[in-house]
Amino acid sequence: MSHLRSLYIQGTTTGAGNDISLALVNRSGQVLSAAWAGPSDLEGAALDGLPQSETAEVIDITPRRCRLNTRDGPSLLCVTMPLADVNEDLAFGRDAVAIVVAEPEASLSDVVGDLMPRLLSSGFIGIAAALVLGFLLSRSVAAPLRGIAGAARNVARGNFRSRVPVTGPNEVRDLAANFNRMTEEVQRGQQTLRDFLANISHELKTPLTSIRGFSQAMLDGTIDDQQGIERSARIISNESGRVLRLVEELLDLSRIESGQISMAHxxxxxxxxxxxxxxxxxxxxxxxxxxxxxxxxxxxxxxxxxxxxxxxxxxxxxxxxxxxxxxxxxxxxxxxxxxxxxxxxxxxxxxxxxxxxxxxxxxxxxxxxxxxxxxxxxxxxxxxxxxxxxxxxxxxxxxxxxxxxxxxxxxxxxxxxxxxxxxxxxx
Ligand SMILES: Nc1ncnc2c1ncn2[C@@H]1O[C@H](COP(=O)(O)OP(=O)(O)OP(=O)(O)O)[C@@H](O)[C@H]1O
Ligand SMILES: [Mg+2]
The missing domain is CATH 3.30.565.10 (Histidine kinase-like ATPase, C-terminal domain)
Structure with missing residues (x-):
């Protein structure tokens, strides 16, 4: 007993928990009377649920986790360690076969209290990481989207040269590339329309200028001889025919293009x-x-x-x-x-x-x-x-x-x- 006490005092002074109790058990797992030390009352306590033979076997082989049922208080968690070379004095007349180190089972609040700081710190780290990631993600998505929205406003105002940089996550890059393609198409379409109108104006201007010039000359008497009048009338007729042909060809082209004219097969x-x-x-x-x-x-x-x-x-x-x-x-x-x-x-x-x-x-x-x-x-x-x-x-x-x-x-x-x-x- 004095050995156990000294072991216990040594343990508690060298930093082990104050709840730890030491005890000696016999082959049937019973704590030997008076062979215990520590805060728990182990009088009559016994290892839980192990039949004698098994207890003996377990104790004979290796240290093992166990449960120690005390007579009055709550059961304790414990570890048995076989006493291979039993010291006469320590072993209480060779009955003791193992030393048991026992500790009261931790309560839920103890576990929560123990885990809480770690839970809180990992929670905070998780939230901080999520905030940083969310911020980075929103920046990488929102900034290019803002650029595309701005460019779309420009296009709506008629600035078809507006292009957006193709950056950010895949989906945003895809959107930016398609936006640029669409703007290019709109720009090309606008250019074609402008060219088309310029071409028509040009094609009409030449014959109409001749028609106006010759008819004016005949009206104001600049051309008054029979031959001159005939020549002018012929030019006016040719040029107006040319204008008419242009209009007919354009109408024809646009009707075929739009499918208004169906081809016989x-x-x-x-x-x-x-x-x-x-x-x-x-x-x-x-x-x-x-x-x-x-x-x-x-x-x-x-x-x-x-x-x-x-x-x-x-x-x-x-x-x-x-x-x-x-x-x-x-x-x-x-x-x-x-x-x-x-x-x-x-x-x-x-x-x-x-x-x-x-x-x-x-x-x-x-x-x-x-x-x-x-x-x-x-x-x-x-x-x-x-x-x-x-x-x-x-x-x-x-x-x-x-x-x-x-x-x-x-x-x-x-x-x-x-x-x-x-x-x-x-x-
Ligand atoms: N066989 C050819 N040899 C050389 N150049 C040609 C030939 N066919 C067409 N081209 C060129 O292609 C151009 C376009 O021909 P297209 O038939 O579209 O117009 P066009 O003959 O000038 O006018 P339109 O047919 O409307 O009266 C012509 O202006 C000509 O320069
Ligand atoms: Mg031709």
């Missing part, structure tokens, strides 16, 4: 169309000494609108005759390109088109520089734009290849006629 034998064109251009071919070689080599009929396809070929042949010098050759050939597709080509041995002009040929009002005429221009530059719309309305495509000094080839495709096709399946 009739079964067309190109022979008939080619025959008609051959008659139409026979005189011009003779006058200009140009060989016009027309040959239908496709086997199947195409699906199309006779008048509209004539309009396309009329413009292509008209252009070819305009740009091919005397002694040249113009070929119109149709052939089967692949099942369901017929290809029509118009090739000339004319002056050709500069490679930088080729990609723009089908734009409205685009006219390539005409070296031969020193820049003088006959048409409005709408023929190819209309031709492309007609070919597309047929479900085909049109393109051009050219080599300066050697000639130009225009190619377009058409679908072959299929019997099951509905006659009103046009655009």
């Amino acid at each position: 009739d079964e067309l034998d190109l022979d008939e169309l080619f025959q008609h064109l051959s008659e139409l251009f026979a005189l011009r071919s003779e006058e200009k000494d140009i060989v016009l070689d027309i040959s239908r080599r496709n086997e199947y009929p195409v699906a199309g609108d006779f008048d509209r396809l004539e309009q396309v070929l009329n413009n292509l042949l008209d252009n070819a005759f305009d740009h091919t010098p005397e002694g040249g050759t113009i070929r119109l050939i149709s052939r089967d390109l692949q099942p369901g597709v017929v290809q029509v080509t118009v090739t000339d041995t004319g002056e050709g088109i500069a490679s930088e002009d080729v990609p723009h040929l089908f734009e409205r009002f685009y006219r390539a520089t005409d070296h031969r005429n020193g820049g003088s221009r006959k048409g409005h530059g709408l023929g190819l734009a209309i031709s492309r719309e007609i070919v597309r309305a047929h479900g085909g495509e049109i393109w051009a290849t050219s080599e300066v000094g050697r000639g130009t080839t225009f190619v377009f495709t058409l679908p072959t006629w299929a019997p099951a096709e509905s006659p009103a399946s046009g655009r």
Whole structure:
């Protein structure tokens, strides 16, 4: 007992908790009478629930966690340590087999009290981290969004040059990139509209100026001789015809583009169309000494609108005759390109088109520089734009290849006629 006391006093003075009790137990797990020290009353206490044999075995082997039931007070948590070399004096006549270190079970409030500082500090760290992260995230999302909103206001005010930097999280970058693309499209659309209006004004200005000039001269008597009046009337008639043609072509183009004009998808034998064109251009071919070689080599009929396809070929042949010098050759050939597709080509041995002009040929009002005429221009530059719309309305495509000094080839495709096709399946 005195050993236990000294052990206990040693333990409590060297920093162990004051609640700790020491006891010696016998083989059946009973605390040996008077062989205990510490604050708990261990008189008659016993290890919990272990039958004698097991207790002996457990105690024999290793230190082990256990529960010590006291007679009056609450049970204690404990650890048993076997006494291998039992000291006679300590072991109370060899009955003691293990020393037990016991401590009262901690209450819920003790546990909470113990954990609270740690819970509070980790809570504060979590909240601080969430605040910092939230702040960073909102900055990375909100700042670019504010930029996009500002740019959108600019666009609404008509400033189409407004662009936003593509930064921030993926979704915001995506939004910024799409916003920039949309603004570019709107800017391009505005530019096209401006160019279009400028072109129309320009095209109208020249003939209208002539009409006004000659009619004014006749009115104020500057032109009063019969010959002069006839010449002026002819110019006025030609120029007003030119204005009328421009307006008709523009109306035609916008109607086809908007789908207001539906194309017939009739079964067309190109022979008939080619025959008609051959008659139409026979005189011009003779006058200009140009060989016009027309040959239908496709086997199947195409699906199309006779008048509209004539309009396309009329413009292509008209252009070819305009740009091919005397002694040249113009070929119109149709052939089967692949099942369901017929290809029509118009090739000339004319002056050709500069490679930088080729990609723009089908734009409205685009006219390539005409070296031969020193820049003088006959048409409005709408023929190819209309031709492309007609070919597309047929479900085909049109393109051009050219080599300066050697000639130009225009190619377009058409679908072959299929019997099951509905006659009103046009655009
Ligand atoms: N076969 C060709 N050879 C050389 N240049 C051509 C040829 N076909 C077209 N071009 C060029 O393409 C331009 C556009 O042709 P497009 O048919 O659209 O207009 P246009 O003939 O000038 O006028 P429009 O057809 O409206 O009366 C022409 O002005 C011409 O510069
Ligand atoms: Mg033309």
